[in-house]
Amino acid sequence: RLYHKQANQRRDFHFKLAQKLCQKYAVICLESLSMKAMQQSHGKKVNDYGFAAFENILEYVGRQMGTKIIKVDKFYPSSQLCHDCGYQNKEVKDICVHEWTCPSCGIRHDRDRNAARNILSEGLRLLTA
Known part of the structure; x- marks a missing residue:
């Protein structure tokens, strides 16, 4: 139950942050990073923070609000x-x-x-x- 509560809190925070960013900016530029490579160098905590999930939520909210999300190549x-x-x-x-x-x-x-x-x-x- 505690895990689900934390996951829901993180997801709620990600949605609120994505909405705030999309309201403030018309264009958001991100570097497309390899989560597997980051996990190898920084450990499991990368998954715990939900970077990939936030990126997906930001794209979703951006589409709804008309904000352009641009991904710059990781190289x-x-x-x-x-x-x-x-x-x-x-x-x-x-x-x-x-x-x-x-x-x-x-x-x-x-x-x-x-x-x-x-x-x-x-x-x-x-x-x-």
Whole structure:
């Protein structure tokens, strides 16, 4: 019973969050990640958080509310590209690197924020293509 209660709470939270995001944004860009690969590196907790379920719920709610959900390919080097000049830094492939400075333009990047900007740019490019 406890498991079902937790699952229902998580599902309710996912629906409420998806509705809030779809009301706020007309376009949402996501990186299509391999859940199996994430499970191998991060363990079973990836399934417990329900990332894949949330992605499905977001697509469902997005269709109902008219929000475009764009998926960027998992092989797109989002964290390696400088969002300012486009330089690809192959040394950033290691996920232990959280911050890096672009050798081309000198801008300091937070890995996650830089990847988010690049995913948004690529998603918008895919939308217009």
